[in-house]
Amino acid sequence: GQNIDQPTEMTATEGAIVQINCTYQTSGFNGLFWYQQHAGEAPTFLSYNVLDGLEEKGRFSSFLSRSKGYSYLLLKELQMKDSASYLCASQRRGNYQLIWGAGTKLIIKP
Amino acid sequence: NAGVTQTPKFRILKIGQSMTLQCAQDMNHNYMYWYRQDPGMGLKLIYYSVGAGITDKGEVPNGYNVSRSTTEDFPLRLELAAPSQTSVYFCASSYGVQETQYFGPGTRLLVL
Numbered sequence: 478g479q480n481i482d483q484p485t486e487m488t489a490t491e492g493a494i495v496q497i498n499c500t501y502q503t504s505g506f507n508g509l510f511w512y513q514q515h516a517g518e519a520p521t522f523l524s525y526n527v528l529d530g531l532e533e534k535g536r537f538s539s540f541l542s543r544s545k546g547y548s549y550l551l552l553k554e555l556q557m558k559d560s561a562s563y564l565c566a567s568q569r570r571g572n573y574q575l576i577w578g579a580g581t582k583l584i585i586k587p
Numbered sequence: 588n589a590g591v592t593q594t595p596k597f598r599i600l601k602i603g604q605s606m607t608l609q610c611a612q613d614m615n616h617n618y619m620y621w622y623r624q625d626p627g628m629g630l631k632l633i634y635y636s637v638g639a640g641i642t643d644k645g646e647v648p649n650g651y652n653v654s655r656s657t658t659e660d661f662p663l664r665l666e667l668a669a670p671s672q673t674s675v676y677f678c679a680s681s682y683g684v685q686e687t688q689y690f691g692p693g694t695r696l697l698v699l
Contacts, residue, residue: 519690519692571684573632574635575632579627
């Protein structure tokens with residue numbers, strides 16, 4: 478079947494580092510997306526991983542291990558504005574439908 | 588560029604009423620999608636379109652219909668609204684099937 482799991486909620490401190498994990502079981506897996514969604518707003522694109530390894534974009538990095546069906550989003554130097562839900566979504570080759578996780582709500586405390 | 592726009596932002600419907608959720612994009616994207624998002628759940632694909640005149644069902648199409656007469660517009664029609672259709676509806680578009688999806692601001696629908 479197709480399944481994606483991520484923690485429901487995480488709490489971190491301003492200025493710290495947090496890692497949000499995502500595990501997936503997707504037949505014909507092609508790649509994995511991370512989106513950020515602030516409360517009451519639309520999801521916005523953060524990263525897309527196709528190959529194994531770490532991709533860094535400023536304070537945000539995303540990692541993929543295809544053999545383990547595992548990805549994580551790493552957020553450094555946390556800011557209050559990073560308080561949001563983080564959605565991972567897996568993609569199958571040649572398929573229009575992304576498989577979405579329920580999202581991880583990240584709470585940042587001062 | 589306005590990106591992806593949706594109207595209305597919020598609507599209350601009575602059971603059995605019908606309505607159309609509007610979606611438009613000005614990025615000349617071929618692919619467009621309708622999702623619903625329920626609290627604590629992942630996004631569920633309702634319908635998608637790969638180009639004008641071509642639409643197909645997603646994961647949860649029952650109770651909805653779509654049309655795609657132009658590249659820009661992709662309206663979602665709800666017939667005979669039911670409380671189970673209370674949700675937030677997002678429209679999205681992408682240039683290609685393996686490309687990043689860009690989302691509209693969403694329509695919050697309450698069916699009472």
